[in-house]
Each structure stands twice: as C-alpha cells, then as structure tokens.
Amino acid sequence: MPDAAIVRVTCTINGRRTVLEGHPIERLLDALRHAGLTGTKEGCGEGECGACGVLVDGELVNSCLMPLAHVEGRAVTTIEGVASDETLHAVQAAFVDCGGAQCGICTPGMVLAAYDLLSRNQDPSDEDIRVALAGNLCRCTGYQRIFASVLEACRRSGR
C-alpha cells in the first residue's frame, strides 16, 4: 500500500497509549489483530455475530464495523484488558465456573458484552441480560450457561 494511504492513529488500548498504523478505513478489528491482539475474533464481518466486540470509550462496538480513523484519541478495551494482570474479572471467572464457554470463539465478545452490561446495570433481570447479549451469537451453548455465568458474576460482585 502506498505510504500516503497509511495513517498513524493514537489511542489507548487496555490502558496503554498505543499507535496503530494502517489505512484509515481499515477495520479496527484487523488493526487490533495485526497489532497482536488476537483475542478479538472475526465471526461474520457483517456486524451480526458480536465476536469482534470491543469497548470504545466504555461503549460496546463491533470492531468489524469501525474504521481505524474513528479510534483516534479514544480508549479501547479488548478481551486482553478485562483481566487485571493474573486475576480474572468476575465475569471471566464465572464463565469458567458455570460453563459459559464451550468452543470459546464467541467468548471474548460475549465477555465484553456482559462486562458492558454490568458496568451499566449491576443487578440485571433475566430480560436485561437477554437484551444485552442479543447482539452476540453463540452456536454451542443455547445461551443458558452464559446467562447463568452473568448472574453468577453479579452474585459474586456482591449483589
């Protein structure tokens, strides 16, 4: 690609100031994965499955639909940034204990969607959980163990 087409976008990724290089219309998903953050997955490329979910300034987005240029000056959280050092976040630990992950490919996006929900609503109802996760497709679990994991994460977080 001609050098003129490449931009350098400064953002924060998982708390660390990062410069992502790429074409401005390049999908954030690809920019993240090329930077070694392969935890964010591509399931469909159409914004339907949610496997590419990340947080941008605390809001859940499908990184397959976000151009790199739009992340300038913003804070991105990927699955790699959810755990603190070696300690799993309550959501992640609950997913492990309650069977929320089977094949695991939807799990990063699903964890971020749950994390996003709990950051806005610490005591979600069953319906709240279903609505919050409606943009994340899972083919393995039928969602049941995922709901159980989210509820368990709430319970452990002291609700």
Next chain:
Amino acid sequence: MIPLDRYELVTPRTLSEALEELAAFPGSRPLAGGTDLMVALEAGTLAAGRYVSLLGCPELRGIDVTSDGVSLGALTTYTEIRRSRVLQSDYPMLIAAASETGGVATQNRGTVGGNIANASPAADTPPALLAYDASLELMSSEGTRMVPYVHFHRGYKKTDLQPGELIARIHLPRRSLSRASRDYYRKVGTRRAQAISKVCFAGTIRLEGDRVQDVRIALGSVAPTAVRATRAEAALQGNALTPAALAAAEEALVSEIAPIDDIRSTALYRTRVACNLLREFLGDHE
C-alpha cells in the same frame, strides 16, 4: 474486501469543513457510524473512492428541544435516542424503533442520519419518522434547505439528496398529546433481535369521542421506500372505528403498499401481516 488503497477517508473537524470536502470532491460520500458502509467494505461491494467521516463534526450531534418540537442531529445514535427523556415521553415510537435496530453494539454506533441516507426500505426508524411528520434539514456548502421526510425517498435507494448535500438534522414537530392519543409501533422481523424487518408498522392516533381525530400510519418493508399510508388514513379520518371502517382502511392500505417476495419473506405474508397490524393498531381484538 477490495484492496484498501482504493479508498480515501478524510476526517474533517467541523461541519463546514465536511461540506467543503463534499463540494470539492463530487462523488465523495459521507461516512457516519459505519454500520452499513463497513459491511459493504468487507463484502467487496463498497464503491472505491473518497469518503468523508462526519463523526468529528459536533454540529451534527445532539437532541435539541425547541418550542417547535425536537431536532436530532444526524449523528444521533440509537443509544442516544433510547436515552433521551423527551423522546421517551413524546416520541416513543422512535425509542421502540431504536431498540429494535440491531443489538447494543449496533445501537452505540448506528446513526439516524446514516440510516435515512442508506435508504433501505426495511429500515426500522423511517416509519416512525413518517408517522411523526418529520422533516429533514439538508446542508451543503451552498446552504440549507428543509424537506418533509415524506418527500425525501424517491424510489428504491433513491433519495432527494443533491450532490454535495448531507442530512444535518431531523426535525420533529411538537406533539399535542392527550389521553386519547396512542402510539403503536411493531416490527415483525425474522427473529426477536438483530433482525431485518419483514413488516414494520408505525401508527399514531387520536380519538375525539369515538371518532378518529388524527391518524398517521407508516410502514416499512412493504414498498421500495417506507410509506405513509395516506389512503388508509383518509378512510379512517373522522370516522368511528366500526368493522366497516376497519375493513375500508384495510382495503385502502392494501392498495397503497407493494410488497415483494424476497429471500426473507413473501408478498402475501407481508400483506396479511400489514393488515393484521393495522387492526391491532386500531384496537381490533377479533
């Protein structure tokens, strides 16, 4: 996708910069939240060329309440719509439509202006905007004009946008609501969430006594554009909601929609459901 070097994406900081870009480079296209265009990018169907990102333009944001009503910046996201108190109380069909569009992630990025400009006949918000008598403020480097939304869509994926123009704001006239007012919005999709609609119905009605004082009906997915069902409205206006009136409204509705068979549904299904939703809207509990 096609090689990215066939695209240019510029990121103006103000609306006037953006309008200058659009004027200076005819054929350049605005990019808002990306929830439509980026899908095309990945599919290899996004036309090569110059794109102007609008997200840096603060003038296109915000929900403003005025004495005339409410104006939404074109970059208002579905999440912002859902969180707006004034829209919740006075324009609940927009809340319903925004809640039905994709999931949380799509709603955080999808914009009402982008949705209108994309001009899909199956979009969820247009029927609500039609029923609320919305008008669009269109801007170019030459100036501003207002277009009633009902005249904006000219045909399948054809809008009234002129070269260099973009949708700046969506204006909703003030509503005079009473206890006899009712808003009804229902989307029938392929599933409960993340679904493209097969039929989308938005209706507002105000009765005086037992007579229809005011009625607006709009539908999506039953024609090349979202439609105002003016004939059905006329059949109801001033009448009591008798079985005969309902039947007449239904017949009128059928005459002004043109649903098709496509990979999601059939013309017959769409017609039947549109009529059933009309009856549900009018409170027919048969």
Next chain:
Amino acid sequence: MFDAPQIGRSVPRKEGHAKVTGQALYVDDVMPPGVLHGATVRSPVARGRITDIRFDPAIRWDEFVVVTAADVPGTNAVQLIMNDQPYLASGVVNHPEEPVVLLAHPDRARADDARRHVTIEIEPLPAVFTIDDSLTKREIVWGDDNIFKSYSVSKGTVDDAFAGAALVVEGVYETGAQEQLYIEPNGMLAVAGPGHGVTVWGSMQCPYYIHKALAGLFDLPLDRVRVVQMETGGGFGGKEEYPSMIAGHAALLAWKSGRPVKMIYGRSEDMAATTKRHPSRTRHRTAIDRQGRLVAMDIDFTIDGGAYCTLSPVVLSRGTIHAAGPYSCPNVRVRARAVATNAPPHGAFRGFGAPQSLFALERHMDTVAHAAGLTPDEFRRRNFVRPGDTLAVGQTIHEPVNMGALLDRALALSNYRAKRERFARENPGSVVKKGIGLATFMHGAGFTGSGEVHLASSVAVEAARDGTVRVLTSSTEIGQGTNTVFSQIASDALGIDAADVDVVQPDTAVVPDSGPTVASRTCMVVGRLVELAALAVKHALIDAGLLRVVYTRAEFQAACERYVDRFGTLRETSRYTPPPGLRWDDEKYVGDAYGTYGWAAYVAEVSVDTRTWEVRVEDFVAVQEVGKVINPTLATGQIEGGVAQGIGWALYEDVVWREGRMANAQMTNYIVPTSMDLPSIRVHFEEVPYPNGPGGAKGIGELPMDGPAPAIFNAVANATGVDATRLPLTPERLMEQMEASIA
C-alpha cells in the same frame, strides 16, 4: 489418600482460562512471517463443462501463486468413501461454488479481490436441484442412476400386516438443509514442499481424516504428512470431512510457492460452499390395531446428498436405523436412498440423518395417535420398546430402558397435562394460541454396526517422571468438553487430580488414531480407551512393585520417578475391542446397530401469534437417560446447545436455494436464534450406568438434536390444529397452512 472422584463432578473446563482471556489460539490467530493468503475461485453455475479460464490482464499475476487441477501432485480426489469429489474441478463442474482455481498473495485483500478477476467460462449442462428431479433420472448427474447409496431393512412381513390392519395412516414429511454456522469459519495454515512433506494446522474435528486425504492428494507416505488441530471454534459435523478440502487447498498453494499459506473462509463463502445437513423426505405408512398398537410400519426415506458422495451413505445408514424410533413393532420396512443433485455436497451435521428420520416419525406418531383416538403420550406408552424387544434392524434391547418413566418425568416437569387443558380452554378466545407437544426418541452412540471395529481406535497414556500424566488421542476439543472429560476419566483411573493430567494437542506426529470426533463416540468409546490406558499405567506401576494398591499422590509421583529411571518411558496404549455379544451383519444390515442408545423424552411449549404466524418456544423440557453423567455442567451444556440448534432448525433456519446456490449466505439472512429467541431450556438426566462406557457414560452429543423439531411441530399442531409436515416452519409457511385449513 485418593482425591475425591472427578467423574460426576462439574470440573471446570480445562482450557476455560485461555478461552475467557482471549489467549486460546485459533488458526487465524497465528501469523507466521512470510505467510501468503489463499483464496478460492469457484464455479458460478451448477453444472457444466469448463471451456476456458481467463485471467484479467489488469491484475499483476506475477505477484500471485496460481494453482489448478493440473498442479495436483497425487490424486485429485478427496479420500473419503467413494473418492469422487475432486479438490479442484477439471473439465466439468457439478455444483455452484465448486472450487476451480486457487490463488495466493501476501496481502489478504488482494487475494480476495483477485478472485473477481478470474473468469471461468462454462458451457452449462442441465442441472438437477430437487429429490424429485433426481429420482426421475431425466438427467443423470452422478454415477449411472443418481443414487449414492440405498438401504433396505425388513422385519417381519409388512405387506401381509397391512392387509389385515384396523387402521392405516399415511404421511409425508420434509426437512430442509441446515447450515452448521460454527462461529469460527473454516481455516487452515499449510507448509508444504517436496523436501519436507506437508504440515497443516487448523480448525478441524478429525486430524486423521485430513492426514489420509493429504497423503493421497500429494502421493506421500503417511509419515511425511502431519496434521495439527488448533483451538476449534465449533464444528457440529461441519468440520468432520470438509476440512480435508480446505487443508488440501492451502497445502497445494504452499507446495507450489514454497511459502506458508493461510486460508480462512469468509462467512458468506463458508455458508455457500461447504457442507450442510442433508435435506430429506420421508413417507410413512403405519398400521395399528384396535388397541392402538403398532402392527406395521412402511417407511420410505430419501436424503439429498448434493453433487458428490461425501458421507451420504453413512448419514443414510443412521437415518435408516433410527427411522422407526423407540417403538416395538413386529413388521417394519425401511427403504432408503441418498440421491445426487447439483448442490454443494451435503455432509455431517450433528445427528447425521437421525434428526431427519426422527422428525418424520415423531410428527407421524402424533397423527397416528389422533387417528386412533388416543393422546400423544398414551399412544406412545402402548408402543414403547421394552427390554427384550427388538428394534427395526433386529437389535434386541438388553439395557434396562424405561421410556414410560422418562416420558412421565418430562410430562411432570413441563406440566403437560394441566397446560394442555388450560390451552384448550383459553385458545378459542385468544389471538395468541398456545400449545404443548412432545417427542420421544433414542440416539445410538458410536459408529454403526462394525464401524468401531473398522476404526480400530487407539489411545495412549503416558506418565512422566514428575508424576504428571499425558493423554494422547486424536479426539478433538471443539467445545463439547473432550479435554476436561478425558482428564476426569484419566485422573479417576489413576487416583490423581485432574490438574495433573494434560490432554495433548491432537497432532498426528504425536498422538495415535483414536478415530474421528463424531458420532457421539468421544466420551463413550474413546473415553473408555483413555480409562483403560490409564488403568494400564497404574497396573504397570503396581506390577513393577513400585506402588501399592492404595496410594497417595506423592506415592504416585515417586513411583513414576522410579519407573522412568529404571525402565524408561511409561506409556500404555489401549486399542478398541467391541463389547462382548454384539453382532452385526454388514450385508443384510441386521443386528446390533449400536452398543447402546441414549433415550429421551422432550416437551416443547409454544405460542403462536395468529396476527403474524410467528411461533415462539416458551418453555422446553429435555429429559434423557445417558448412562453416567461425567461432568454435569458440560453435559447440560451439550443438551442445551443441541436443543437450541434443534429449535433453530425447526423454526428459523431456512436455506433459500436459487439454481443450486444458497441465496441467503449471510448471517443477516440465515436466521439462527439469538438470546432473545430461546426460552429456558430445562435439562434433566436419568442415569443408568452403561457397563462399557467410562464410569458408565454413554454418548450424548447428538441426542438433543433429534427431539426439538418434532416436539415443536406437535406443539404447533396442538395450538392451531394445523399439521405442518415441512421444516422449517417459518411464519410464511404456517400462514399458508392455517389459511388452507380454514378454507
């Protein structure tokens, strides 16, 4: 002393930590330096003769690697059953999306884009798109007669039995294709060359299938081919046989270029070009006596295999054997065939023929019940197979099956009778009608008949000097819990902790061939081999005088250390031997089809909105007897996930075909249920230990696929009075049926 037994406990998933942190490595997460990206140019038409392949001069082709059929070093046919499917079409194409040309380029976008600049000129030939068209044989598109395989199973004297029957009920049932839609698309990474041989890493269920396939493609001895499974994001059968194709493609590009090649399918490509569940049509003719007992069943079962044979004979086999279900009937005939059409070949998908034939059966049983004036449950109760009865293929059931008890449990948990009464009362005045329906069924675990004997699976367990243990099998973890379940089995056999057991990544250079990860065999058959090999390790230590019969973890570690120091490697291999007393005749297709069956009763409650004809599943109860549950959370997860796929298949997942191509090959348009579409799925296990399974376990992976669709259709019939017979039951189809029944 011994740690507490692991079997029966919900031990957390072994690779769970890696999965929830994004550290688990799927094939597209690996980016080797210098890798090229592969892309496939595919046939635009269903059938025809290739007359030319043109490369647009606007593209700099010298930057690309280009491979066609002419570049195949060995045999251009995927080694499977009939070896009729080419890796790359040569001369003719037989289905839309058939691969013709392979391209590779360092830039993925350029590789993808270049596909649009290769034109394959094809002189079309008449194509066949339906089962009926294929059966007319107006156009022969495969072999001599369009028939991949047929079976004929006969028990008793069916025609005589019909002659004297009190009541005969007929029905025809159809099921559509279903896309597996694993959220990780197919992907492979290959390194290959005449010097090195071929190594592939990727998303797969069956490393040894690919191993054999690549050896044939490149004409290499088996020890020059290596296949390594990476973390795999779902399979459901869709990565059973298909990966041989994409692995072959990536390897061909690698072989020609001398560079590593990664090939990852886009979602739309994966949906359109790879295998799906076989569409089916079943005709039932059933005779009952005045007491509502089955006297004769005449079943005609046809599946659409698409353009090449792939696994159709085996899918047909399983569908045939399950066609008469868990019922005792003295006279049964099943005539079955798999036919060729010009669609992309259909293949393995969870259930593998049984969901199709059981859908027809369980729908039909309700219709028969109704004709006999009996309730759905009472009719079934009068006909359930009992210990000592024989199934249609002549298998005598020795295990203590109690279908009546399972059904009772399901009816109680779902509040079936009370709801049925309530719905009958409330529906007439209601716009939203409610209904409740059931299905009772079984699913054979393991390969059919002598299949397991032919597989001759083996497993190795190795104890290291430090007392940690490695389990070596070719069974893959694809989300179902292989790694965790094997750790539990091995650690119980050895009396150590599951954390001390490492299940080795399936790599054909390292692990023995334990057979494919399919057919609900992984826990039951391979797990049993794991158990035996682990026990052999223990006995080796005991026999060497290094370990007493009862020991602590520290003593085990010490014994391993002494053994390894004295004798070298401590590794034991177990090999499959069939359970005693199983008899199967491959020629007559008679005998003990499966070592054991899972047995189940499912109940679905639905609501039908008569304004929109949308059907929603409001509640679902799944009761099954599965031997011993090794890991309750994992087992429950399997049932819940299978039920969800069954609900999708029944109501939402419609493959729209246009000229043999899937027209709705996008996630936007191929509808799988979201979290908002599924009810609570309530799972209950009955445990009757199966003596030949590890800890008593039976196979369960596919069982949950068989029940939901017929239970839902039966519920819709209860709600609306409409007997739908074609799946999926989309709102459009239900509307058509309901309006027809009013007219």
